[in-house]
Amino acid sequence: MSRFHIHTFGCQMNEYDSERVAGLLIADGWERTETPEEADLLIINTCSVREKPLQKVFSYAGRFAPEKKKRPLRIFVMGCVAQQLGAEVIERAPAIDGVFGPGQEAQIPAAAAGETFPVVLNNTAALTDRELFPAAYDTLWQGSLSAPVTVMHGCDNHCSYCIVPSVRGGEVSRSAAEILREIAALSARGLREVTLLGQNVNSYRDPDEGLDFTGLLYRVAERTTLDRLRFVTSHPRDFTRPLAEAFARIPALMPYLHLPAQAGSDRILSLMNRGYTAAQYIEKMAMARELCPDISLSGDFIVGFPGETAEEFAATLELIETVRYDTLFAFVYSPRPGTKAAKLAETLSDAEKLERLNRLLAAQKTIMGTTRRRFLGREVRVLVESRSPRGDSVMGRSEHNQIVHVSGADISAVGRIVPVRVTEILENTLRGIAI
Ligand code: SAH
Ligand code: SF4
Ligand code: F3S
Secondary structure, three states, rough: OOOEEEEEEEOHHHHHHHHHHHHHHHHHOEEOOOOOHHOOOOEEEEOOOOHHHHHHHHHHHHHHHHHEEEEOEEOOOOOOEHHHHOHHHHHOOOOEEEEEEEOOOOHHHHHHHHHOOOEOOOOOOOOHHOOOOOHHHOOOOOOOEEEEEEOEEEOOOOOOOOHHHHHHHOOOOOHHHHHHHHHHHHHHHHOEEEEEOOOHHHEEEEOOOOEEEHHHHHHHHHHHOEEEEEOOOOOHHHHHHHHHHHHHOOOOEEEEEOOEEEEEOHHHHHHHOOOOOOOOOOOOHHHHHOOOOOOOEEEEEEEEEEEEOOHHHHHHHOOOOOOOHOEEEEEEEOOOOEEEHHOOOOOOHHHHHHHHHHHHHHHHHHHHHHHHHHHOOOOEEEEEEOOOOOOOEEEEEOOOOOOEEOOOHHHHHHEEEEEEEEEOOOOOOEEEEEE
């Protein structure tokens, strides 16, 4: 039997697509291996949101290129870089045998079984299909307790710095019926938690019934037996009161909200084409806290956007101080080909951008030290997913999406939601004892 390995860069959308491709290959008789060295087919799922993840693709592929001389190995590239670069992927790395953009994944099994290489498929026409490519639900997320489920793909927002709309196409929502079918298949196999995915889930609209995203959340909560429901990402401009209310009204909806701010200066937000001011963003976060007082807040930030002055960067730090996140993700601005922002002259050196990033992360570390202290001594409910790498405990996630290492429970706790007393707040995780 032939074996394949998929290595995934990028966001949860890519994790989801990788799993679906794995399902198609397994249905075609392939065996999955977690060891790339053992694979006959190595698939790299790629991200082009910043230059660094794009370059990682080529260094990863480069590592395996010499192996092709020793054994029959095919290397395929799928995902956002495949879409962005098309045939250029092979010009840059001739060891790559196949390039499949989003919407072309269903062609991977046939291409792998075929004899003509290289294959380059990055036609954007498929990006308007509701179901980008088919799924073999029975084979997805074997042995997992938690999985993502894409509810929409593409994005219509055109934030000036972002390449996603050009590689993933415009927004297309899946039908609620299909989403429910997928979740039902997963929960029938013991899956407990689902994260609904989209680049901007707030603009979800069921193509058959017109149900909006809040409606979809209620529908999923009503019609499935999931213990936990989460979603990413919402756009601050479209984050509404009814959606915030859902946190209070849907018991399965976990108290965690990821709402990317990107910057704290109104001038920069406007140049980014984000469609809100810092004050409006702060108001949305306050609304979420009002309706779900203990909610864990998270956000994304870009530092060093072209023309960002010291005062404008200070406004970002101020916003972070005001919101007091539990977690955040920050990135150095990376110009992306074809975007509006890429035409703006860069005003900061790499060292200056990095210095801002480090200052932001240091500020967040201090804030997190206090915001997360509220969990100390508290009883939290942990969905135990695996043994801890240290071996003497198990680990899982709390309702607030924090990773918790749990002692006083053994491997038999895997798959259960266990009450845990938090005894220690570590830098990125919590430690506790099963009660
Ligand atoms: N659709 C989601 C996520 C988009 S990509 C959203 O809008 O929130 C994830 C994050 O990558 C973004 O939130 C942004 O912070 C960052 N990002 C996107 N383009 C970038 C760029 N050109 N340079 C640096 N960071 C970028
Ligand atoms: Fe990119 Fe903006 Fe769409 Fe997010 S909302 S994917 S940042 S264009
Ligand atoms: Fe990256 Fe594509 Fe996701 S560019 S962030 S993998 S949508």
